[in-house]
Amino acid sequence: MIEMRLAEIAAVTGGRLHRASGDERVTAVEFDSRAVGAGGLFLALPGERADGHDFAAAAVAAGATGVLAAREVDAPAVIVPPTEQAAGTYLAEFDPTGAGAAVLAALGRLARHVVDTLGDLTVVGVTGSSGKTSTKDLLAAVLGPLGPTVAPPGSFNNELGHPWTALRADAATRHLVLELSARGAGHVAALCAIAPPRIGVVLNVGRAHLGEFGSAEAIARAKGELVEALPAAAQGGVAVLNADDPAVAAMAGRTTARVVTVGRAPGATVRAEDVTLDAGRPRFRLVTPAGDATVALQLVGVHHVGNALAAAAVGLELGGTPAGVAAALSASRPVSRWRMELTERRDGVTVVNDAYNANPESMRAALQALVAIGAAGPPGGGGRRTWAVLGRMAELGEQTAAAHAEIAAAATELGVDRLVAVDHGEYGPSAEHVGDVGAAVELLRAELRPGDVVLVKASRAVGLDRVAADLLASPDDSSTELVSR
């Protein structure tokens, strides 16, 4: 972050100084009182269990310079004004007074100020139903060699993580990569107002959060707010759109930015040809207006082709060459955890941990990858038995039952050998049903054979990462070894 004095922060956020001279220097913003150190500005946010305002004094005792707060605290602070848009933030359920929304609104104003101050900065925004974090990681890999790049850790994509990431940019930063999530209309537009992107990537319109949105059209409208926020082509605006997803391709009509299409479609500006899978890892020829190059991803799943193409298109816009971009993509290792995280046990069992999240599109992609890994076979040849250990897909609203039935049918169609449903009846009769994570582990321990491939996937709240962890750390299996992620 660029250095700012508390008085400037008060001016930018519309807040007032409290127990502070205003001269105090701030060099970082933190929401975790344990992470905040000298020069830190602690964000007093309400949470599920506690209110950050109660940790204000502790944060300052631990070295923080001050606190961004919605009410007076026992520490030097900027007290921010109430916000009119109190409803609808990610923390709304813990925020009856709107104090958290007020601090988030102030944080957004602060981030906007910093982004505006850093003139020589290109903001790249990524949205879509699935693949934002994966693409963000690929973008960081592609843009890093082209200039100092700030990208969020993990999946920081809401009213807190997005501006928090933007504030990490400083005068040396050339590229700021941001992940933009939407749980409803207007969310993406609001994030774009905090850090206006010059380049916007829309990956896909799937069924994540369908329950909250109501319809696929509503999801497409919300994701498209990103391309509407871009500057016009003459001002350098670039919309990177997935040509393989009709709902995304149609967004070309909603932007004045220059459109670059990516995909496997023959007409796409930046496209993948000759896609093959090497034990689930895609290889393809990157075809671009500037020339071709070969990409061999280390990520598992054919869906990463689209993510990689989007990252490539942005890299080419920001001065990369096809060969340079392809090399960066090929060298990129999985960064964010529990997304198709592949581990080989010494007994030859492969565990694919995709327990981070699930929606019908990512489920299908994961099943395809599972089958591809199985079909590739062990070094000696021959197919491997495939297991899909699946839990509930949340947030699908009325489509919940149909979507689970669809995934069960897809598993059968693709030839998955064993489908195990954990605590969820809607996968239907083709699945073996177990009551909980413990029962799933028990079944797998009893029946897994050397060489089997096990995919573990559900919505985050189901906690299927514990199945993967158990399979990799069984007390009686000292031979377990983490070979690769």
Ligand SMILES: Nc1ncnc2c1ncn2[C@@H]1O[C@H](COP(=O)(O)OP(=O)(O)OP(=O)(O)O)[C@@H](O)[C@H]1O
């Ligand atoms: N382009 C894609 N199409 C379908 N599924 C994908 C795609 N990219 C990634 N996935 C799968 O979607 C899941 C989530 O991936 P990732 O974390 O990259 O997405 P995200 O959009 O950041 O998700 P979130 O909304 O939870 O932040 C993983 O299971 C991953 O394997």
Ligand SMILES: [Mg+2]
């Ligand atoms: Mg994410």
